[in-house]
Amino acid sequence: MVDQLRMFLDRVAAAVPPPDLVNEITKLAAEFNARLQSHEVAEYNQVAGQLIDLPGRAQLLTPAYTVEELDDQRAAGHVRFGRHHLGNNGAVHGGAIPLLFDDLLGRLALVGGRPKSRTAYLHIDYRSITPIDEDLQFEAWFEREEGRKRVLRGAIRHNERVCAEAHGLFVALRPGQP
Numbered sequence: 001m002v003d004q005l006r007m008f009l010d011r012v013a014a015a016v017p018p019p020d021l022v023n024e025i026t027k028l029a030a031e032f033n034a035r036l037q038s039h040e041v042a043e044y045n046q047v048a049g050q051l052i053d054l055p056g057r058a059q060l061l062t063p064a065y066t067v068e069e070l071d072d073q074r075a076a077g078h079v080r081f082g083r084h085h086l087g088n089n090g091a092v093h094g095g096a097i098p099l100l101f102d103d104l105l106g107r108l109a110l111v112g113g114r115p116k117s118r119t120a121y122l123h124i125d126y127r128s129i130t131p132i133d134e135d136l137q138f139e140a141w142f143e144r145e146e147g148r149k150r151v152l153r154g155a156i157r158h159n160e161r162v163c164a165e166a167h168g169l170f171v172a173l174r175p176g177q178p
């Protein structure tokens with residue numbers, strides 16, 4: 001379902017459909033929304049975002065990224081942004097790139113039984129255009145850990161070319177901290 005919805009968002013961004021098709025799709029979407037509404041659950045029971053083995057944790061907000069290598073210091077894999085994440089002129093929107101890094105670095109910050117943390121800051125350097133519709137490689141790694149503070153870095157590459165780099169601080173939550 002999530003794969004189809006990701007594709008749907010890409011198609012919506014890319015298409016200029018005739019008015020009768022717009023009306024038909026609007027009715028179908030309204031019907032799906034009504035059917036899903038009757039199955040709504042509380043946040044801690046929801047499945048979206050919890051399916052760690054699916055691209056982007058099955059969370060539509062995040063681009064579909066797949067982790068292929070993971071240990072408690074480093075993660076690597078690939079990501080593909082589609083038309084939904086287009087900024088302009090073939091380049092990924094500048095706001096979609098931190099979405100990937102926040103999720104990826106935040107996820108690595110948890111590995112190895114570390115307690116939950118939240119992003120305190122996330123700095124992005126846009127080094128070159130990040131293209132849509134291309135397989136891109138990413139890497140994330142720990143720079144250092146000091147008490148509750150975890151400093152992580154990440155990079156997205158298109159083959160040998162660095163597209164973007166990230167530098168983030170994640171602070172481990174104290175018991176009871178939301």
Ligand SMILES: CCCCCCCCCCCCCCCC(=O)SCCNC(=O)CCNC(=O)[C@H](O)C(C)(C)COP(=O)(O)OP(=O)(O)OC[C@H]1O[C@@H](n2cnc3c(N)ncnc32)[C@H](O)[C@@H]1OP(=O)(O)O
Nearest residue numbers: 049050052102103106107118119120121148149169171174
């Ligand atoms: C089967 C199950 C599968 C489940 C599968 C789940 C997978 C799951 C993957 C999740 C992946 C998503 C990851 C998204 C992660 C978010 O996006 S979280 C959302 C965005 N972030 C937020 O909303 C955070 C909002 N801010 C806060 O809550 C608080 O400011 C913080 C960050 C917790 C820190 O507050 P605090 O705990 O009061 O920390 P505080 O004592 O002030 O500071 C601690 C240290 O950090 C330093 N510090 C704090 N903030 C800063 C800053 N901005 N700059 C520099 N230093 C700072 C302090 O100076 C201090 O340093 P030391 O004095 O100890 O040297």
